[in-house]
Amino acid sequence: MDISWWQILLLTLYAGYQILDELEINSSAGSAVFAGFITGVIMGDVKAGLLIGGSMQLTILGVGTFGGASRIDANSGTVLATAFSVAIGMKPEQAIAAIAVPVASLMIQTDILARFANTYFAHRIDKNIEDFNYSAINRNFLLGNLPWALSRMLPVFLALAFGGGLVTRVVNYLNTDLKWLGDGLAVAGAILPAVGFAILLRYLPVKKHFPYLVLGFTLTALLSTIFTNVQTLGTGLQGVAKGFTGAFNSLPMLAIALIGFGLAAISYKNSLANNNRPSGPSQDSSSANNDEGEIEDDEL
């Protein structure tokens, strides 16, 4: 059974929609399990779609988009795996390993391309601001949807139109001769958030507050190591000792944020206390900070 043109059209449109949904309204129509469901409906085998989508959903559980980091695109992987699984008659379990996972990790690259492409529109908006060209600002902003949607639509369309043979060939080639490049891109993807953090640090008054940077990093580094090790230990023990049960979670970031909040609150209270001691400060800039003993000016 072949994939007919209207199925290709609908799946391509969905591939474009799902990334925008995930970016903006977030209705969960951009989740892997939804992708499996909708592809199953379009292809006429909801069960296979749900099985593939559900499995992919479990694979990426907890993999959020943190700080603008790219992540594997389980949705496009699910769409293609379901489509080919139903069309060729491949077992769904097999399609997950053979198509869904490799395609999902390949799509990190098109995600990165889209994020690069939008830099171009951001620069055009810089120029539009100089010219007070309001409609152009809106236009150049809205055009940013194009790279996003195309980054998913093009690969999904090409794969569906040219068939599973091409997909497996490309994936095989990338897994053998070009493995170094694939691994390298994965490492680069893991390091790229560091650029975002460095930009953020350039923007924040980091020289003034560097003790808090050191504290935030060190506390989290130590705690996350402990949590990870306990998790490894607990999971390992559960496999060996039968009566041993217990829940082992990873480090909750909210707890870290609360420590940071506490520190910020202390500094806030201290500077308020300093503010109130000399009766009636005339200027805003007179809020001296107790901890660091320096005059604060909010120049940022």
Next chain:
Amino acid sequence: MTNSNEKQNYQLTDADFKQINRRSLFLFQSGWNYERMQNTGYLYLILPQLRKIYGDDTPELKQAMKTHVQFFNTSNFFNTIITGIDLALEEKQGAESLDAVAGIKAGLLGPFAAIGDSLFAALVPTIFGTIAANMAINGNPTGVFIWVLANIFIMVFRWKQLKFAYKEGVNLVTTMQNQMSALTDAATILGVFMVGALVATMINVHIGWQPMLGKVPLDIQNTLDMLMPKILPAGIAGVIYWMLGKKNMTSTRAIFIVLIVSIALSALGIIAK
């Protein structure tokens, strides 16, 4: 210009909030880019309101627009909280408030990004994703719709927070004028602290290279861990921070350099994921 003076007293209406909320829900991240991330999105959301506050073609408007296309990246579930506080300030104090606005944006984006990511990018998808996935594997699509339903509730919450933050922002401006700088300072402390935490958790690479000392391989990563865990991510972030301070260095260039160096170091087997 007498006209622009008049416009400085523009007061936001419910129609304004609706417009911002619509843009936020449907279009906030369309312009996401590597260089300044959600910067154009932030401007797009409030551009009509900025034009009403400052008046078209005024130098104040240009200054405001330039302030808002600086680096910005936070959770798209909490972004309008920052927008609300910002607009309260700008509406009351005009272009004079822009320095404070930039400080508040920088201070709040980090914490809200961390809390928003923990809650909405990790926790909610984990809970509802598990439910939906488990039901789906058994051939039942109900879980998919439960997740959609949960997200509709979250959308309501996203819609409500703008006006709430705006009102709180107005209170902030009127009753807490003296405490503003202390508050801005506390917000930036939280921001800096959280970036430290993000560096320690979100850059997941390690040293893959194990040189042989005679017949014994030297586990460099383990040696580094004994010194200080996560020292490699800290080093990477430090080097990029230093690099960004160099002349003629743009963030786009930095990204390309990081990309190429990462692939090279990975191909040589020095760094692995």
